[in-house]
Amino acid sequence: MHRLLTALLLALAATSTTPAVAAQESCKGLRYGEGTREVCLKQGESSFADAVVSFKPGKRAAAGTAAKPGHTLGKPDYTMPSAPGFLALGCDGELVVRFDDNALVQSAGPDLYIFEVGPDVEATDVAVSIDGETWIEVGRVEGARSDLELEGLIKDDQSYRFVRMRNASTDCAGRYPGADIDAVAAVGSAMRLSLDSAVLFDVGSAELKPAARDELLRVAGLVKARSGTGPIRIEGHTDSDGDAAMNLALSQRRAQSVLDFMAAEAGLDRQRMQSIGAGESRPVVANDSIVNKARNRRVEMIVR
Ligand SMILES: [Ca+2]
Ligand SMILES: [Ca+2]
Secondary structure, rough: OOHHHHHHHHHHHHHHHOOOOOOOOOOEEEEEOOOHHHHHEHHHHHHHEEEEEEOOOOOOOOOOHHHHHHHHHHOOOOOOOOOOEEEEEOOEEEEEEOOOEEEEEEOOOOOOEEEOOOOOOOEEEEEEEEEOOOOOOEEEOOOOOOEOOOOOEEEOOEEOOOEEEEEEOOOOOOOOOOOOOEEEOOOOOEEEEEHHHHEEEEOOOOOOOOOOOHHHHHHHHHHHHHHOOOEEEEEEEOOOOOHHHHHHHHHHHHHHHHHHHHOOOOOOHHHEEEEEEEEEOOOOOOOHHHHHHHHHOOEEEEEO
């Protein structure tokens, strides 16, 4: 018995002295890089940016395949300088990307990772935003440092969908001027689900339609399939039609209706959930057409 215990303790000691192996094994998602550039994306492929919001190439712009901002979306796919798969920002270049199926949140350890590639290492200033309008500068990536710790810079209970990168190197000569961006990943990544208000509610009502049930049960299934027991933020949003105060109140009641259903009927833990009304304050697109207004009428779930 005593010998068995000693063997067990020795085995435990042996595993604790091999942190590199332990780190690899502990990454259940996607793992990239080595040493100081190593990163574990626990939420896998959804961690990456999903859409280009804007790209200003700057004074000295790249040409050809290195000038396509879409190359910064999804997983990193750079293989060699002559191949497409990255964007050269240009000397004064500025790129804004957006997360759609996920959102950047503060987590333990670094929260944002910029995959910068190519033979030259160039500095990039990074900012993040909740709405794409108000920006928080979060630091600079350069050389060996590709990740950013956002603790103390962003709010713990908020989620950020926009990342802005500005080339910060002054030496931007050559065929690929400025920083070469291959991919952008939220290491601290929450799942973002957007529900169409028209599926859930009648106009002006916060009472769930019978047909909403299937959609909400489907969404609850996605939440349950995700590992994690962190907070779930349920946000109601409206378009800009009508009175702002009434929209705010309606969005709050709708978010609460979804929360109540998720707790009472869909088996999600009420203690994890919080409902918030944002009214018309946070559109995803300009309220300039019938189609766009419909896109802005939504209930979002941000799941950690
Ligand atoms: Ca994504
Ligand atoms: Ca962090």
